[in-house]
């Protein structure tokens with residue numbers, strides 16, 4: 001079995017020797033450098049620009065402004081393109097924009113012989129603005145009389161939708177009736193999550209050149225095939241005349257599931273005669289001008305019967321979209337859906353979701369796609385309900401969890417397998433829940449301890465919300481090994497390793513004999529929409545399995561031709577064997593040599609398959625956290641923490657564990673320290689750098705524990721389900737609920753920073 | 768203005784023209800092609816650009832190349848031995864699954880080379896402090912600490928013999 005083994009990462013050697021090449025490592029030097037002029041207002045218009053002094057600076061090749069770019073707008077999110085116009089992504093930006101919608105918006109660009117000259121030239125550009133007050137919150141942006149950020153959306157509401165699940169026969173007419181029924185416990189709460197950044201260590205960087213009349217962009221992206229399409233759309237050129245190369249990337253976490261600066265880079269290149277131009281973002285630009293996690297505020301209600309069953313819930317979520325649509329309404333829509341799914345409502349559920357344009361840096365996809373936000377609201381609510389109505393928070397969750405076989409009444413996503421209850425049991429035992437809940441009851445004094453938990457469910461791919469497709473190609477080498485070519489991308493998660501294991505498993509050869517082509521070149525890589533959701537092991541996995549089995553059939557057919565003997569054949573290890581006796585008949589190396597060089601029948605054995613995945617499934621898990629809080633200083637220390645996951649069958653347990661560590665770490669930053677902050681007067685981001693933005697260091701971490709409950713999902717190619725994003729989901733709520741346990745104070749806004757805690761403790765009478 | 772920098776890089780003497788305003792990170796990456804030296808911030812916040820200068824780990828993005836005059840510089844490219852064997856810390860990084868995207872990896876490995884080379888023992892918390900100048904978004908530092916801890920132990924054991 002190749003699947004299920006903790007084989008070392010296929011890229012580890014190259015990464016520890018510094019030999020792994022990332023986008024900028026491949027760039028020829030010297031190279032023309034592009035730099036972008038960012039607006040010094042958050043909301044308004046560029047009235048005029050004087051570029052004469054910049055243009056005159058020696059070493060400057062070209063200065064281009066928002067008055068020079070193509071007039072049409074284009075979309076940027078890493079979604080599969082929709083052939084139905086109604087479902088296409090919002091096209092709301094140009095390559096450079098006259099209408100300024102965020103502080104630091106892209107309004108001009110310089111191409112120069114070196115970075116310093118380009119930077120100097122930027123400083124010589126004079127801009128005249130028409131300035132409006134910055135609108136940083138949905139409330140401000142939806143107020144009467146404010147100027148719309150985009151004329152297509154006069155009230156600054158990008159989209160609002162309401163949905164209710166069909167109700168069983170009863171006296172109640174709608175969710176509202178159930179929620180206000182006096183016979184049930186009635187709960188309402190308000191929760192808020194903050195804006196955080198991915199902080200992948202490699203900033204977005206790309207370089208572009210024209211060759212053979214086509215434009216090539218080498219870029220740090222998760223989604224090469226989508227970048228190709230969007231560069232084509234943005235420049236108004238045929239998609240086939242764009243070639244994207246994606247080498248190793250230094251993390252993405254969803255930020256690079258967006259077409260960020262590749263179109264501008266490509267366009268600038270075409271404006272300087274197709275010479276190579278590099279566009280290397282600074283960390284500050286990455287914070288201000290690329291994506292982030294949406295701040296979302298939630299108003300929730302619930303009706304609970306006397307036995308602790310959820311009768312109905314309502315979730316109203318308002319998402320702050322910043323200046324540009326990016327993924328549009330999809331993320332908050334996913335958030336309210338995720339809120340609905342983890343637990344079953346016996347009677348009714350109502351969702352209302354809003355996406356509102358404002359002048360903050362535009363959020364987009366980030367690990368979990370709206371679910372970490374809704375999970376905070378949902379899991380705080382579960383603890384708050386338990387506390388208010390005297391229920392046990394563990395039992396209350398346990399008895400309301402999504403049952404096996406659940407079918408989401410609105411999108412049809414089905415629970416094909418669930419280890420959710422086992423995850424809870426395992427976590428409870430690991431943390432010693434029952435004892436700690438008892439021991440930490442009713443403490444006094446300045447330093448107190450508590451234990452909390454949170455549960456999540458997470459769908460794996462994006463079907464049926466959008467297309468799920470992947471292609472894989474297996475190619476025989478002369479020595480009997482194979483190459484695996486994919487459009488799916490390695491972004492640090494270990495994709496290449498598990499893809500190799502899957503191919504090996506399907507063909508029947510050792511993983512070492514699968515040579516994966518890590519770099520995607522859209523000219524040669526089969527089509528795949530790329531790394532997002534937690535889709536690749538699931539969706540691409542199906543394509544690999546299909547291509548692998550097809551390849552295996554072709555190899556066996558050729559072997560039958562050579563061996564001319566009766567009986568079933570099989571591939572085991574590096575040999576074609578007699579299936580019944582296991583007797584070795586022909587090594588794959590011999591077979592390959594024959595296939596390549598036979599004077600009788602020469603054939604290059606290859607297999608290619610597309611798998612359109614019209615299925616989806618839920619993974620599950622939970623986090624248990626034990627904390628100590630120093631009340632007078634408002635500081636939380638995490639003493640012990642564990643995530644337990646049901647991600648179906650693990651393809652590579654060691655890498656799975658490492659994925660969970662990384663997600664937990666991201667969850668801890670979300671819980672305790674990370675937050676993008678703005679100056680309310682100017683709309684400028686105040687902490688857009690790695691010093692002021694509090695990304696957790698090794699010192700801020702406890703030991704991280706990752707446990708698994710393996711289920712065998714019938715819809716997964718190898719019984720597997722999503723794993724990449726889920727670990728980041730439940731941590732913040734678990735920590736917050738531990739704080740509630742320790743102090744009795746419910747803090748409903750993230751992060752749980754010292755300032756916020758002190759304020760809450762003061763209000764709660766602890767200080 | 769061009770100035771001549773003479774130093775040793777990964778055991779080899781080099782002599783090259785540099786801009787006196789240039790950072791060591793830029794000299795190593797842009798002029799010498801040592802692309803293991805990564806840049807995540809260019810202002811000394813992330814540790815991705817860490818190299819050893821005379822055995823001491825520094826952020827090469829905020830270290831002027833002119834300061835490296837006559838000094839010995841070591842990057843990850845200089846760690847494999849003459850037979851191509853990985854150094855102990857590189858090996859434990861592979862074995863402990865301490866590598867994910869790999870972008871922070873060369874920098875942390877160079878700090879770890881300094882730690883391992885000190886010949887001292889460290890508690891887990893001391894190791895946390897010693898690598899706290901490095902940001903990693905992928906691993907939660909868990910397996911990185913495991914790798915460093917193991918390399919320290921293993922080197923100790925072999926040196927002790």
Ligand code: FES
Pocket residue numbers: 805806807808809810811812813814815816817826827828829
């Ligand atoms: S690039 Fe030098 S510390 Fe970040």
Ligand code: FES
Pocket residue numbers: 201250251492865866867868869870871872902903904905906
């Ligand atoms: S492995 Fe990606 S930042 Fe450390």
